[in-house]
Amino acid sequence: MEQNKGSIHIEELLKELTLEEKAGLLSGADFWHTKAVKRLNIPDVMVTDGPHGLRKQESDPDHLGITESVAAVCFPPAVALACSYDRDLMRTLGEALGDECQAEKVSTLLGPGVNIKRSPLCGRNFEYYSEDPYLAGEMAAEFVNGVQSKNIGTSLKHFAANNQETRRMSISSEVDERTLREIYLSNFETVVKKAQPYTVMCSYNRINGVYSSENDWLLNKVLRDEWGFEGLVVTDWGAVNDRVLGVKAGLDLEMPASSGVRDKEIVKAVNNGTLSMEDVDRSVRRVLKLVETYYNNVVEDATYDKEAHHDLARRIASECAVLLKNDGILPLKEDMEVAFIGEFAKEPRFQGGGSSHINSFKVSNAVDAAKDTYKVTYAKGYSIREDKVDANLVAEAVKAAKEAKVAVVFVGLPDSFESEGYDRTHMNLPNCQNHLVQEILKVQPNTVIVMYNGSPVVLPWANDVKAIIEMYLSGQAVGEATVDLLYGKVNPSGKLAETFPLRVEDNPSYINFPGTSEMVTYSEGIFVGYRYYDKKNLEVRYPFGYGLSYTTFEYSNLTVSSTKIKDTDSVTVTVNVKNTGNVYGKEIVQLYVKDVEASVLRPEKELKGFEKVSLNPGEEKTVSFTLDKRSFAFYNTNIHDWYVESGSYEVLVGKSSKEIVLTQVIEVESTTKIPYVITDSTTIGDVYRLVKDPSPIERLLAMTPLSPASADVEGFNNDMIKKMFDEMPIHSILSFIGFGNIGLEDIDQVIKELNEQIG
Ligand code: BGC
Numbered sequence: 001m002e003q004n005k006g007s008i009h010i011e012e013l014l015k016e017l018t019l020e021e022k023a024g025l026l027s028g029a030d031f032w033h034t035k036a037v038k039r040l041n042i043p044d045v046m047v048t049d050g051p052h053g054l055r056k057q058e059s060d061p062d063h064l065g066i067t068e069s070v071a072a073v074c075f076p077p078a079v080a081l082a083c084s085y086d087r088d089l090m091r092t093l094g095e096a097l098g099d100e101c102q103a104e105k106v107s108t109l110l111g112p113g114v115n116i117k118r119s120p121l122c123g124r125n126f127e128y129y130s131e132d133p134y135l136a137g138e139m140a141a142e143f144v145n146g147v148q149s150k151n152i153g154t155s156l157k158h159f160a161a162n163n164q165e166t167r168r169m170s171i172s173s174e175v176d177e178r179t180l181r182e183i184y185l186s187n188f189e190t191v192v193k194k195a196q197p198y199t200v201m202c203s204y205n206r207i208n209g210v211y212s213s214e215n216d217w218l219l220n221k222v223l224r225d226e227w228g229f230e231g232l233v234v235t236d237w238g239a240v241n242d243r244v245l246g247v248k249a250g251l252d253l254e255m256p257a258s259s260g261v262r263d264k265e266i267v268k269a270v271n272n273g274t275l276s277m278e279d280v281d282r283s284v285r286r287v288l289k290l291v292e293t294y295y296n297n298v299v300e301d302a303t304y305d306k307e308a309h310h311d312l313a314r315r316i317a318s319e320c321a322v323l324l325k326n327d328g329i330l331p332l333k334e335d336m337e338v339a340f341i342g343e344f345a346k347e348p349r350f351q352g353g354g355s356s357h358i359n360s361f362k363v364s365n366a367v368d369a370a371k372d373t374y375k376v377t378y379a380k381g382y383s384i385r386e387d388k389v390d391a392n393l394v395a396e397a398v399k400a401a402k403e404a405k406v407a408v409v410f411v412g413l414p415d416s417f418e419s420e421g422y423d424r425t426h427m428n429l430p431n432c433q434n435h436l437v438q439e440i441l442k443v444q445p446n447t448v449i450v451m452y453n454g455s456p457v458v459l460p461w462a463n464d465v466k467a468i469i470e471m472y473l474s475g476q477a478v479g480e481a482t483v484d485l486l487y488g489k490v491n492p493s494g495k496l497a498e499t500f501p502l503r504v505e506d507n508p509s510y511i512n513f514p515g516t517s518e519m520v521t522y523s524e525g526i527f528v529g530y531r532y533y534d535k536k537n538l539e540v541r542y543p544f545g546y547g548l549s550y551t552t553f554e555y556s557n558l559t560v561s562s563t564k565i566k567d568t569d570s571v572t573v574t575v576n577v578k579n580t581g582n583v584y585g586k587e588i589v590q591l592y593v594k595d596v597e598a599s600v601l602r603p604e605k606e607l608k609g610f611e612k613v614s615l616n617p618g619e620e621k622t623v624s625f626t627l628d629k630r631s632f633a634f635y636n637t638n639i640h641d642w643y644v645e646s647g648s649y650e651v652l653v654g655k656s657s658k659e660i661v662l663t664q665v666i667e668v669e670s671t672t673k674i675p676y677v678i679t680d681s682t683t684i685g686d687v688y689r690l691v692k693d694p695s696p697i698e699r700l701l702a703m704t705p706l707s708p709a710s711a712d713v714e715g716f717n718n719d720m721i722k723k724m725f726d727e728m729p730i731h732s733i734l735s736f737i738g739f740g741n742i743g744l745e746d747i748d749q750v751i752k753e754l755n756e757q758i759g
Contacts, residue, residue, distance in 0.1 A: 010288045014281055016040055022284045023266035026247065027254040031061030031237075034253065034287060045294045047155070047234075047255070048104070051111020051127070051143070052077045052351070052475065053358035054097070056104050061256070063237040064421065065357030072100065073309040074351050074358035076475040078112060078139075079454050080320040082129035082497035083472065083547070085588040086612045087142040089319055094146015096309055101152040102302035107294035108153035108199060111356070112140040114187045115203075117455075117498050118163040118528055119509040121424040126352040126454025126473050130497035131529025131544065133183055134607045137190025144195035151297030153198030153290060156191050158236055159212060159223070160184055161522075162203035165423045166514035169239070172206035175522040180207070181635035181642075182526050185222065192227045198290060199232045202251060204239040211241040219250035232286040237355075244269040252283035306361055314364075314477030318484050319586075323492035323548040324468040324500075329446055331488025331550055332406060334374060339400040340367050341440065342381045342410035342433065349384070349412050349452045350478040354420025364479030366410065366450070366486075374487065377404060384414045387430040394439050401444040408486065409437055409465075412452030423514055427504040429457050437461045450482055456500045459541060470496075488550060493586035493612070495547035495656065499529050502541050508532035530657045531603035545590050545607070545656035551581030551617065555589070558653055558662035566669050567644035570628040575653050575662060577623055579615035586614045589623045592657065593631050594650040596665075602634060605652055605660075627651070632668050639674060646670040678730075678754045680747060685726030687754060696753040700733060703741050 017025075021037050029035040029044055036044040049055040049065075052075040060067040075081075075093055084090075101109055113124070117131045129136035144154045161173035161184045175184060191197060200223060202212040212218055213235050223229045234253040240246060243254065243262040247269075254262060269275035323330070332338060345366045351358060370376045381397035383390065401407035411433045418424055428434075440447055441464050448467040451457075452474070462468065469492065474481055484490040501507050508524035515521060527535055530544035554577070561572040577587055591609035595602045609625035629644055636643035646669050654660035676690060687697050730751065734742060 010285055010292065013040055013042065013288060014284060017284065019267055019270055019277075019280070020263070022280050023263040023270075024260075025284050025287050026252065026266060026280070027258055027263055028256045031063070031256040032057065034291065042288070043291060043295060045107035045291050046105060047108040047110055047153075048101070048106045049111070049355045050109045050155070051113060051356060052081070053356075053360075054100050054104055054106065054109070055356065055358055056106060063256075063355050065354050069359045070104065071361040072358050073306060073313055074360040074363075074476040075313045076317050076320055077126050077351055077356065077454070077473050078129045079126040079497075080317065080472040080474055080494075081143075082135060082139055083322050083494035084316070084320045084612070085135070085139075085495060085497075085610050086319060087138060089316060090139050090142035091146040092312070093316060094143045095149055096304075096312055098147040098150025098152045099302065099304045100309070101147070102150055102299045103304045105298070106152070107290065108155055109147055110155045110201065111157060112143050112154065113157050114140045114191060115158055115162050116184055116187060116528060118522070119423075119507055119513040120427055120456045120498070120501070120504065121513060122163060122455070123165040123418050123423045124352070124354065124420045126418065127354075127356050127420070131499065132497070132607050133187035134190070135497055135610070137187040137194075138610075140187070141191045141194035144191055144197045148195065148198065151293065153231075153293070155199040155201045155234060156188060156197040157201035158203035159188055159200050159233075160203060160218060161207045162205050164514045164520065165421055167517065169204040170206070171515060172209050172519040173522065174208055174519050176525060177637050177640075178635045179522055179525045183528050188223075189227050192223065192229050196229070197231060198293065199234050200229060201234050201236050202239060204236050211239075213239045213251050214242050214245035214249045216249040224250060232290055244275050247275060247279050247283055250283075252286045310362065310477055313475045314480045314484070317471070317474035317477055317481035318490040320472065320474065320494045321481065321485050321492050322470040322494040322496055322546075323485075323550075324470050324542055324546075325462065325465070326467045326548055326550075329406065329448060329466040330469075330486065332374075332448075332486050334487065336406055337375050337377075337404045338406045338408055339377045339379060339397075339404035340370065340408050340410065341379050341397045341401060342436065343384045344410035344412050344450075344452050345378060345408075346380070347384060348410075348478045348482075349414065349473060350475055351473050352419060352454050353415050356420070358476075360476040363476045366479045366482045369479040369483040374483070381409070381436045382430070382432040387432050389432045389435050394436055397436060398439055398443055401440045401447070404444070406446040406448060407440050407444040408448045408450060409440055410450045410452065411437065413454060413457065418454050424455070427456060427458050429453075434460055437465070441465065448486070450486070452478070456498060458503060459500075462541060488583070491550045491583055491585040492547065493549060493588070495545050495588045495590075496542055497544070499533055499540050499544045500542040501533070502539060506533070506538060506540070526601075526603065531606065534604040534657065543656050543658040545588075545654070546658065547588070547656070549581075549585045549587065551579055551583045551585035553585070553587040553615070553655070554578045554580045555653060555655075555661045558651070558664050560651060560664050560666055563665065564667045564669075566671050567629045567632065568671050570626050571666060573609070573625045573627060573651055573653075573664070574622050576620055577613055577615065578620035579617050582617050584614070584616050586612055587655075588612050590654050590656065591625050591627075592652040592654065592660070593627070594652060595632070595634075595645070596648040596650060598634070598645055598647075600634060605657065607657070636674070639672070641672075643672055643674070644668055644670050676758055678751055678758070680731035680751060681729045683726065684728050684730065687730070691754055691757045693757060696750040697730070700742065700746060700750050703746070704733065
């Protein structure tokens with residue numbers, strides 16, 4: 001196809017295109033390409049999964065990662081990436097992927113996926129970042145900035161409230177307004193505002209009954225009008241219900257092709273007047289813009305160095321791993337006799353199944369990565385193909401463990417345990433693996449666990465082993481990265497981006513996951529992840545933000561630029577961090593904000609800042625954060641906006657969500673007046689709290705034989721009387737204490753006078 005370099009004069013083309021051609025441009029030509037219009041020299045562009053590598057299929061396309069794609073580099077998926085808490089690293093990864101897209105002639109990489117990990121059971125959690133929207137948004141924004149710095153588009157997905165795989169194509173996520181805004185939308189909002197992705201991919205599911213693909217509120221109002229999104233909205237693959245409603249709602253591009261069926265629906269709707277040409281043109285413009293941007297910036301002779309990207313994948317993997325436990329056994333010494341046990345040591349699980357499945361050009365494993373440098377033996381221990389205890393394999397592994405100084409047991413979730421397309425039903429590792437660990441522990445107290453899994457698991461032997469490294473799914477350089485960390489070539493510096501509960505039943509969504517055939521109710525509200533475990537003061541295996549290092553860090557001198565601010569001001573927070581150990585290391589400094597007293601339910605604390613700082617032994621650095629209105633705000637459903645209540649807030653700096661080391665109080669004054677109207681349902685207590693001069697209500701109360709003054713009468717239960725008045729709606733005065741002395745007109749008059757005070 002002849003490419004139309006330079007501007008493709010979108011407005012001119014809109015005049016030339018027929019209605020049929022316009023409708024055609026609003027769906028794919030096939031699985032991965034937009035349509036070309038040869039007559040007008042409009043070329044097609046290719047889009048490809050994503051997100052942590054390229055799944056570019058040249059033939060036999062599918063959306064589940066079944067058939068082969070071109071050999072590429074598999075970087076660590078989001079589950080691991082998030083644990084790095086490193087924005088620069090995300091940008092570097094994005095840039096590398098942008099280069100790969102240029103080389104492979106791909107215009108848009110289909111990712112990142114930022115959906116919140118509502119339940120540890122969601123089969124696709126490995127592809128998502130966190131249970132915390134701030135962390136997910138910040139990390140994904142830098143990923144997008146990195147890719148797009150190479151003039152390659154991204155597709156922020158899956159918009160929105162797609163937090164499970166069960167019935168993902170039809171289920172309705174029932175979420176209240178505040179929860180949606182604070183937990184399930186603010187992650188997307190951050191990425192849109194900070195990185196302006198070229199495209200957003202709508203989710204399959206419905207939100208409160210309305211499909212995302214035809215949700216005018218979601219796509220036009222929130223995404224575009226409120227957040228200022230300028231790009232194109234594409235369907236998740238096949239996520240169309242009513243195509244015409246979709247165009248009206250701002251759903252621009254349907255992928256993949258629908259054999260022209262839905263294009264005809266668009267044509268028909270324009271012809272019969274149920275869809276306007278302006279709405280069609282609006283979407284065509286956005287498709288042409290994507291095409292134009294690609295061809296204006298395509299690097300014709302682009303290539304990339306696969307080996308260099310493998311090395312980058314290795315570095316990234318080692319920056320993401322989380323050291324969960326270490327009784328001093330790690331790092332291993334170079335000359336120690338070590339037994340690597342478990343099939344994952346030879347055949348690691350390093351990515352998840354489904355549409356993000358990358359055809360890695362090579363994969364490293366820990367045994368091969370270690371064998372030339374260190375004294376390691378290997379025993380298979382179990383099979384990853386079936387969950388069955390094999391007595392011979394166990395006996396061989398026990399022997400290897402006994403003969404070594406240290407046993408490193410590799411455990412994790414095989415492919416069949418978690419994948420796109422379905423959810424887990426439990427949080428356990430395969431039985432054969434747990435059995436093996438227990439048997440090894442009987443003969444070898446120096447047991448270290450390496451974990452390859454895409455989401456939290458129950459760890460029945462956690463108290464008995466000497467050390468645990470959570471590698472999650474680490475991409476194709478997993479073997480080298482694991483060995484680098486075990487032997488201390490790299491000091492672990494990741495921290496958990498999700499909580500590890502002790503048992504799945506402790507998770508707040510447990511009762512309502514995955515819902516019924518029609519809907520899933522997010523009844524835990526905003527209390528997702530650590531927001532819930534904190535509030536309940538529930539013991540967990542490992543808290544959000546937790547992770548160890550081979551060195552130690554000390555925090556001091558927490559300062560704030562002002563202790564009294566207005567909600568329109570921003571405040572700078574600084575803290576000193578010192579490496580007090582003997583080796584170079586990196587620390588993730590976390591900043592949480594707590595609303596000390598609130599009129600609505602709020603979490604104990606929420607993450608509002610993080611920085612990763614690298615320190616030589618003895619070195620100290622000052623880390624700085626900026627807090628603004630959003631850092632203190634909750635979503636107020638009375639004004640349908642973010643709102644900061646006047647009062648005290650604690651700025652908490654910690655090593656994890658559970659280990660807060662320094663605290664500082666800030667007074668914040670609200671500049672937003674909440675319009676409030678007193679009605680006859682307002683309680684007497686609220687009247688006292690809302691108005692400066694309560695005399696009108698006192699006048700009314702004085703007309704009754706019973707009044708708050710009765711609370712002081714002997715024989716009455718004072719507390720009960722006071723509480724009764726406090727919570728009594730104004731209209732109840734008539735029936736409870738009015739005794740015929742008060743008429744409706746008296747009540748109306750008092751309400752009028754009270755409203756004059758607050759109006
Ligand atoms: C997935 C998307 C993916 C698309 C194309 C869908 O099933 O949900 O994340 O980008 O397929 O493969």
